Amino acid sequence: DTGVSQDPRHKITKRGQNVTFRCDPISEHNRLYWYRQTLGQGPEFLTYFQNEAQLEKSRLLSDRFSAERPKGSFSTLEIQRTEQGDSAMYLCASSFGAWVEEKLFFGSGTQLSVL
Amino acid sequence: AQSVAQPEDQVNVAEGNPLTVKCTYSVSGNPYLFWYVQYPNRGLQFLLKYITGDNLVKGSYGFEAEFNKSQTSFHLKKPSALVSDSALYFCAVRDMMNDKIIFGKGTRLHILP
Numbered sequence: 734d735t736g737v738s739q740d741p742r743h744k745i746t747k748r749g750q751n752v753t754f755r756c757d758p759i760s761e762h763n764r765l766y767w768y769r770q771t772l773g774q775g776p777e778f779l780t781y782f783q784n785e786a787q788l789e790k791s792r793l794l795s796d797r798f799s800a801e802r803p804k805g806s807f808s809t810l811e812i813q814r815t816e817q818g819d820s821a822m823y824l825c826a827s828s829f830g831a832w833v834e835e836k837l838f839f840g841s842g843t844q845l846s847v848l
Numbered sequence: 849a850q851s852v853a854q855p856e857d858q859v860n861v862a863e864g865n866p867l868t869v870k871c872t873y874s875v876s877g878n879p880y881l882f883w884y885v886q887y888p889n890r891g892l893q894f895l896l897k898y899i900t901g902d903n904l905v906k907g908s909y910g911f912e913a914e915f916n917k918s919q920t921s922f923h924l925k926k927p928s929a930l931v932s933d934s935a936l937y938f939c940a941v942r943d944m945m946n947d948k949i950i951f952g953k954g955t956r957l958h959i960l961p
Contacts, residue, residue, distance in 0.1 A: 737891070766949070773857075775938050775951035776892070789946045824891070836882070837949060839891035 735759060737840035739825050745846045746815055753811045754843045758827030765808050766837065767800055768824040776824055782808060815847045850875045850943040852922075854952040861929045862960050869924040869955045871939030880942035881922045882949065883913055887935045895937075898922060909933070929959045 738757040746752050758765050763784050768776035779798065780790045784805035797815075802808040812819055822844050826837040851874045861867040873879050883895040896907025903915045913924045924937060939952040 764947075768951075773953070775940075775953045778948045778950065781948060783947075789948055826892075836894035836897065837884075837892075839884075839893070841889075841891045
C-alpha cells in the first residue's frame with residue numbers, strides 16, 4: 734500500500750496523559766498536513782509542513798499540541814496533558830508539488846478518545 | 849478570511865436522478881476550490897478542483913462542479929445518482945493568506961434505491 738499511513742488507528746487514553754500519533758506520507762510528497770475532525774464537522778486545519786519546515790500552525794492549537802517532521806519524511810503529532818475536548822479523529826494528508834492547488838491524499842486517521 | 853459554506857446537512861436523492869450538493873465560498877481574490885468525498889471507514893478522497901479556466905469542472909466517478917463567480921458558488925453535480933455515491937461530501941477552499949485548505953462542515957448524501 735503506497736498511500737498515506739497513520740498509526741495507531743485508535744487510541745484511548747485517560748485525561749492528563751500524553752499521546753503521540755504518527756503519519757507516513759506518500760514517499761515523494763513534500764507537503765504534509767494535520768487536520769482534526771469531530772462528528773458532524775469538516776476537517777479543521779491544525780498545521781502543515783513543507784519538507785521539514787513547519788510553515789503554518791492554527792491559532793486554535795494550544796501549546797499542548799506539537800508536531801514534527803524530521804528529515805521531511807514521517808511526521809508525529811503529540812498532545813500533552815490530554816483533555817476530553819481533544820477527543821476527535823486526527824487526519825494526516827500529503828501532497829506533492831510547489832503549488833497548494835495540488836490535491837491532498839488523506840490517511841484513514843487516528844481516532845482519539847480521552848476518558 | 850477565506851471560508852466555504854455547505855447549507856445542507858443532508859441531501860436525499862433517488863437512484864438514477866440528478867444530484868446537486870451545494871457550496872458557496874467567501875474569498876478575497878481568485879478562489880481555488882475543491883470537492884472531497886468521505887466514504888464510511890475510509891479517508892477523504894479528492895474528487896475535483898477549480899483553479900481557473902472552464903466554469904464546468906469534471907472529476908472522478910462521473911462528478912462535475914460548476915463554478916459561478918457572480919453567485920460565489922461551486923455546486924457539485926452528477927447527472928444520474930448511484931447508490932454507491934452515498935457518502936459525506938466536503939467543499940474546500942485555499943486560504944490565500946497561507947497554504948492551508950479550509951473545509952466546509954460537509955453534506956451527507958443519501959441515494960435511495
